[in-house]
Amino acid sequence: MTAARVSALLPLLVVLAVVAASADGALENIRATADDETQSRAVAELLRRLLGDRAREFVVSVNRSLSAGGLDVCELRSTRNNRVVAVGSSGVAAATGIYNYLKYFCNCHVSWSGDQLDLPRPLPPLTGVLRIQSPHRFRYYQNVCTSSYSMVWWDWPRWQREIDWMALNGINLPLAFLGQEALWQEVYMSLGLNQTELNQFFTGPAFLAWNRMGNLFAWGGPLPQSWHLKQLSLQLKILDRMRAFGMIPVLPAFAGIVPHGITRLFPQANVTKLAPWSRFNCSYSCAYVLDPRDPLFRRIGSMFLTLVVRLFGTDHVYNTDTFNEQTPASSDPTYLSSISHAIFTTMTSVDPQAVWLMQAWLFINEPDFWKPPQVKALLHGVPLGRMIVLDLFADSVPAYSFTQSFYGQPFIWCMLHNFGGNRNLFGTVESVNLGPFEALRFPNSTLVGLGMAPEGIEQNPVVYELMSEMAWRKEPVNLVKWASLYASRRYGNMNESLTAAWRLLFRSVYNCTIPGYKNHNRDPLVRRPSLKLKTDVWYDPADLYEAWKLLFEAAPSLVSVETFRYDLVDVTRQALQLLAFEFYKEIRDSFQAQKLPELLVAGGVLVYDLIPELDRLLSSDQHFLLGVWLEQARSFGLDEQEAQLYDINARNQITLWGPDGEILDYANKDWAGLMEDYYLQRWGLFVNTLVECLDRGRPFKQDTFNQAVFQVENGFVYNQRKYPSKPRGDTYEIARLIFLKYYPHALKRLK
Numbered sequence: 001m002t003a004a005r006v007s008a009l010l011p012l013l014v015v016l017a018v019v020a021a022s023a024d025g026a027l028e029n030i031r032a033t034a035d036d037e038t039q040s041r042a043v044a045e046l047l048r049r050l051l052g053d054r055a056r057e058f059v060v061s062v063n064r065s066l067s068a069g070g071l072d073v074c075e076l077r078s079t080r081n082n083r084v085v086a087v088g089s090s091g092v093a094a095a096t097g098i099y100n101y102l103k104y105f106c107n108c109h110v111s112w113s114g115d116q117l118d119l120p121r122p123l124p125p126l127t128g129v130l131r132i133q134s135p136h137r138f139r140y141y142q143n144v145c146t147s148s149y150s151m152v153w154w155d156w157p158r159w160q161r162e163i164d165w166m167a168l169n170g171i172n173l174p175l176a177f178l179g180q181e182a183l184w185q186e187v188y189m190s191l192g193l194n195q196t197e198l199n200q201f202f203t204g205p206a207f208l209a210w211n212r213m214g215n216l217f218a219w220g221g222p223l224p225q226s227w228h229l230k231q232l233s234l235q236l237k238i239l240d241r242m243r244a245f246g247m248i249p250v251l252p253a254f255a256g257i258v259p260h261g262i263t264r265l266f267p268q269a270n271v272t273k274l275a276p277w278s279r280f281n282c283s284y285s286c287a288y289v290l291d292p293r294d295p296l297f298r299r300i301g302s303m304f305l306t307l308v309v310r311l312f313g314t315d316h317v318y319n320t321d322t323f324n325e326q327t328p329a330s331s332d333p334t335y336l337s338s339i340s341h342a343i344f345t346t347m348t349s350v351d352p353q354a355v356w357l358m359q360a361w362l363f364i365n366e367p368d369f370w371k372p373p374q375v376k377a378l379l380h381g382v383p384l385g386r387m388i389v390l391d392l393f394a395d396s397v398p399a400y401s402f403t404q405s406f407y408g409q410p411f412i413w414c415m416l417h418n419f420g421g422n423r424n425l426f427g428t429v430e431s432v433n434l435g436p437f438e439a440l441r442f443p444n445s446t447l448v449g450l451g452m453a454p455e456g457i458e459q460n461p462v463v464y465e466l467m468s469e470m471a472w473r474k475e476p477v478n479l480v481k482w483a484s485l486y487a488s489r490r491y492g493n494m495n496e497s498l499t500a501a502w503r504l505l506f507r508s509v510y511n512c513t514i515p516g517y518k519n520h521n522r523d524p525l526v527r528r529p530s531l532k533l534k535t536d537v538w539y540d541p542a543d544l545y546e547a548w549k550l551l552f553e554a555a556p557s558l559v560s561v562e563t564f565r566y567d568l569v570d571v572t573r574q575a576l577q578l579l580a581f582e583f584y585k586e587i588r589d590s591f592q593a594q595k596l597p598e599l600l601v602a603g604g605v606l607v608y609d610l611i612p613e614l615d616r617l618l619s620s621d622q623h624f625l626l627g628v629w630l631e632q633a634r635s636f637g638l639d640e641q642e643a644q645l646y647d648i649n650a651r652n653q654i655t656l657w658g659p660d661g662e663i664l665d666y667a668n669k670d671w672a673g674l675m676e677d678y679y680l681q682r683w684g685l686f687v688n689t690l691v692e693c694l695d696r697g698r699p700f701k702q703d704t705f706n707q708a709v710f711q712v713e714n715g716f717v718y719n720q721r722k723y724p725s726k727p728r729g730d731t732y733e734i735a736r737l738i739f740l741k742y743y744p745h746a747l748k749r750l751k
């Protein structure tokens with residue numbers, strides 16, 4: 001984008017002047033900028049989108065003076081003519097208060113997989129004042145990867161819906177990362193880089209999260225100019241809407257990652273080439289990192305941030321992650337402090353009120369490097385209170401507990417929960433329920449908020465609803481009771497067998513208590529076949545099969561309810577995945593025991609029946625379609641050439657993840673289309689290969705198989721086939737056939 005094109009956008013923007021203010025009490029200075037009336041209107045409009053005409057039965061207002069010490073509160077009461085009056089200290093507080101009323105008084109539910117908004121008529125009256133308050137200043141949302149794994153192809157209606165969801169769930173500190181490449185391009189062009197050099201720098205859309213962190217370059221690119229404009233215009237709408245609700249959007253800042261071309265322009269600059277990331281080699285990896293103490297760092301960092309503030313306005317919170325999955329050049333504490341200090345002072349040179357929001361992923365990802373002196377040095381390079389640390393994986397490996405609460409820097413307890421946007425059922429409900437309170441009670445705790453930092457979303461909505469509520473509660477919930485109420489509002493039905501199903505799910509798939517567990521959805525079915533796949537699970541399959549049975553039995557009367565249908569598909573899918581484990585073990589064991597007939601039976605069931613049936617089941621629900629993902633990707637293209645580039649980006653991310661399967665299947669998805677044309681093809685090849693090996697008395701060679709199966713995988717990425725983006729088939733009928741056929745298999749294998 002040229003300067004003229006960026007400037008052309010300027011009149012559209014509310015350009016906020018940076019107010020020079022005292023740095024004291026920086027976190028107190030972070031507050032919503034929209035006035036009370038704007039925030040009230042934003043909530044009223046949300047209710048109209050959600051409830052249509054019945055939104056008139058709610059009277060919403062925002063009065064920021066209700067807030068004590070910057071903490072959010074909402075008060076609700078009923079009027080004599082059956083309306084509900086909600087007064088919130090912010091738009092977010094009002095929306096959260098109303099959602100609480102909708103959940104616990106009206107038995108309603110809003111989720112990624114559908115809403116259940118059968119609102120009682122008239123509205124159930126409140127006796128007295130219902131007061132909902134959060135003891136947490138901040139409720140954070142997103143991981144830096146979410147924008148690539150889940151949000152990359154979203155249009156404005158989808159964004160609008162997500163921001164509504166955030167408001168209802170109390171989020172007031174979301175990332176707002178779109179459109180930043182347009183600004184980077186502007187910065188680098190004005191320094192003298194040319195388009196070729198930028199094309200060698202930016203990745204394609206589906207990989208930008210890792211480009212921003214310096215992990216990856218050029219792969220999936222070049223990034224079309226039309227992408228920049230579309231993302232910028234989306235970003236402006238997103239920021240407007242977030243701020244209208246009283247949220248604090250977090251904007252990007254500079255971490256020192258630069259295009260290689262910088263070394264051409266500034267040969268004297270201290271630029272270090274890092275080692276390759278993950279299993280990539282230097283053809284798409286190996287970042288060039290500018291030493292933050294080099295004067296050029298301040299120059300580039302402040303050019304970028306100035307542009308960010310000019311185009312996007314600011315609420316003073318900036319994220320950047322230095323050393324993400326990359327080892328620093330030196331472990332000398334003085335060096336580490338000087339790095340964080342330089343990053344921070346670059347921010348304050350543009351915005352004196354800047355607060356640095358940093359993911360603490362590095363401390364748990366590289367514990368051998370980050371010992372107490374190193375952690376403390378990095379954190380203390382920034383004045384206390386001017387940094388917010390995200391304790392990213394606190395639901396599993398809380399870092400505050402071994403860093404003396406981040407040595408005095410404020411932190412946010414985050415549930416990470418999801419990797420790569422995988423779709424398996426999973427949760428750590430015990431730690432979600434207890435962890436936030438433990439963090440609050442920790443000696444000299446610097447906890448300032450709770451958050452959700454999933455790499456991908458649109459899965460396991462239950463876990464996100466539970467986690468969101470934790471920020472508004474004074475004590476843990478009774479999980480068994482909570483699960484029952486959840487089932488009842490999700491389906492709008494109090495049936496005991498449904499609440500029983502959810503209690504079973506809560507004590508099995510949703511109750512992972514193994515610290516650091518990351519193996520969920522590393523299921524054989526969605527992995528490249530081999531004789532050495534892991535088959536561990538963290539729960540008792542009997543519980544899952546029983547929940548499956550209960551949902552299936554309730555299906556005839558409920559399958560027309562979108563949320564129920566989704567769960568029926570999802571739990572059936574999980575049951576089939578578990579069974580695929582069993583057939584895989586039988587395939588493996590019969591091969592090793594050289595039993596050809598058994599191999600043929602188990603392999604035949606898996607390849608010719610189970611996976612095709614699963615594909616059929618997934619095809620029948622809107623939320624499980626590869627076609628939707630690809631259609632959204634293509635629709636961003638200005639012409640066929642761009643559409644094809646995006647199609648390949650979209651396919652590569654969820655399969656090979658890199659040109660040669662560098663992060664193979666990390667972002668796997670249980671989607672119709674992918675099941676049939678990718679997972680099934682691989683398993684077919686595997687079973688055939690094993691049969692041939694037994695037949696000819698040859699050993700199975702994984703290397704040879706990998707070469708053959710790569711052709712299948714790569715073929716899928718480039719096949720250009722179109723997949724339906726609308727559901728097909730009768731979910732209940734398909735689920736019934738599957739249940740009748742496979743439930744006996746399940747029972748048999750439990751013995």
Ligand SMILES: *[C@@H]1O[C@H](CO)[C@@H](O)[C@H](O)[C@H]1NC(C)=O
Pocket residue numbers: 063064065066
């Ligand atoms: C806002 O709340 C304050 C404190 O409760 C109250 O004094 C004031 O009248 C309220 N303002 C409006 C417009 O209701």
Ligand SMILES: *[C@@H]1O[C@H](CO)[C@@H](O)[C@H](O)[C@H]1NC(C)=O
Pocket residue numbers: 194195196197264
């Ligand atoms: C960009 O700069 C590089 C290095 O000077 C040069 O090799 C390349 O031809 C230039 N490309 C364009 C399009 O100007």
Ligand SMILES: *[C@@H]1O[C@H](CO)[C@@H](O)[C@H](O)[C@H]1NC(C)=O
Pocket residue numbers: 281282283284659660
């Ligand atoms: C590096 O990776 C690229 C892309 O996967 C591949 O084509 C190339 O052969 C690799 N180079 C080396 C030296 O391994």
Ligand SMILES: *[C@@H]1O[C@H](CO)[C@@H](O)[C@H](O)[C@H]1NC(C)=O
Pocket residue numbers: 270271272290291292329330
């Ligand atoms: C250049 O940067 C590296 C990495 O930040 C650092 O280790 C080195 O000391 C720097 N060199 C100079 C001359 O400043």
Ligand SMILES: *[C@@H]1O[C@H](CO)[C@@H](O)[C@H](O)[C@H]1NC(C)=O
Pocket residue numbers: 404443444
């Ligand atoms: C908490 O802070 C106080 C005052 O700085 C200090 O004396 C005490 O040792 C700290 N407690 C813990 C457990 O770190």
Ligand SMILES: *[C@@H]1O[C@H](CO)[C@@H](O)[C@H](O)[C@H]1NC(C)=O
Pocket residue numbers: 429430479480506507508511513
């Ligand atoms: C989760 O498992 C633990 C034991 O591992 C148990 O104490 C707890 O009650 C379980 N939670 C639920 C909700 O079932």
Ligand SMILES: *[C@@H]1O[C@H](CO)[C@@H](O)[C@H](O)[C@H]1NC(C)=O
Pocket residue numbers: 495496497553554555557
């Ligand atoms: C609950 O659902 C089951 C299965 O559909 C049905 O047999 C039972 O009668 C229902 N119970 C109530 C109380 O509605």
